[in-house]
Amino acid sequence: xxxxxxxxxxxxxxxxxxxxxxxxxxxxxxxxxxxxxxxxxxxxxxxxxxxxxxxxxxxxxxxxxxxxxxxxxxxxxxxxxxxxxxxxxxxxxxxxxxxxxxxxxxxxxxxxxx
Amino acid sequence: xxxxxxxxxxxxxxxxxxxxxxxxxxxxxxxxxxxxxxxxxxxxxxxxxxxxxxxxxxxxxxxxxxxxxxxxxxxxxxxxxxxxxxxxxxxxxxxxxxxxxxxxxxxxx
Numbered sequence: 001x002x003x004x005x006x007x008x009x010x011x012x013x014x015x016x017x018x019x020x021x022x023x024x025x026x027x028x029x030x031x032x033x034x035x036x037x038x039x040x041x042x043x044x045x046x047x048x049x050x051x052x053x054x055x056x057x058x059x060x061x062x063x064x065x066x067x068x069x070x071x072x073x074x075x076x077x078x079x080x081x082x083x084x085x086x087x088x089x090x091x092x093x094x095x096x097x098x099x100x101x102x103x104x105x106x107x108x109x110x111x112x113x114x
Numbered sequence: 115x116x117x118x119x120x121x122x123x124x125x126x127x128x129x130x131x132x133x134x135x136x137x138x139x140x141x142x143x144x145x146x147x148x149x150x151x152x153x154x155x156x157x158x159x160x161x162x163x164x165x166x167x168x169x170x171x172x173x174x175x176x177x178x179x180x181x182x183x184x185x186x187x188x189x190x191x192x193x194x195x196x197x198x199x200x201x202x203x204x205x206x207x208x209x210x211x212x213x214x215x216x217x218x219x220x221x222x223x
Contacts, residue, residue, distance in 0.1 A: 002159075045211040048211065058210050099208075103148075105159065
């Protein structure tokens with residue numbers, strides 16, 4: 001157990017809908033990263049937050065947004081969902097602002113868009 | 115942003131053989147190089163990392179070597195076991211997080 005929690009574990013929804021994925025980092029970690037992993041694909045970096053502020057942006061679509069709250073949990077919002085958004089979404093946390101330390105991954109949320 | 119290329123995409127070895135996975139990166143300012151292992155249906159987990167002030171780091175059967183001049187780093191697994199079967203990802207954090215595309219390692223008993 002990495003100490004990072006994600007909810008829900010599974011999510012099934014329809015095209016055009018909007019969903020929210022939630023992540024709670026390890027105690028003491030200030031950075032949260034979001035990744036998308038499609039079937040048999042690699043880890044696509046979406047976005048990073050550090051202590052409530054956006055720190056780095058990757059290949060995040062405009063239909064997706066995220067935020068980190070004062071208690072450091074983070075939410076990833078996916079809207080106008082398409083079939084291709086079906087994937088495993090991981091969040092990860094680390095203590096500092098840079099990527100130069102180990103990241104601890106949550107168990108992931110599996111999103112299925114029908 | 116940083117580009118990270120990982121080879122091979124799949125690797126099959128016999129139990130007891132060695133396995134080597136290589137990554138190349140583009141940002142010469144990169145100074146931290148981790149390797150993550152993802153077993154089927156599970157989360158990625160760090161197995162070893164190296165910083166640019168050393169050329170090699172070992173932890174039991176796994177080792178990572180770094181060649182800063184050539185901008186590549188490699189994961190070496192010796193005496194492979196079936197439980198080493200997984201997907202392995204390298205990463206080269208720069209301004210953002212870039213992972214390699216992954217190597218699916220299969221260790222045949």
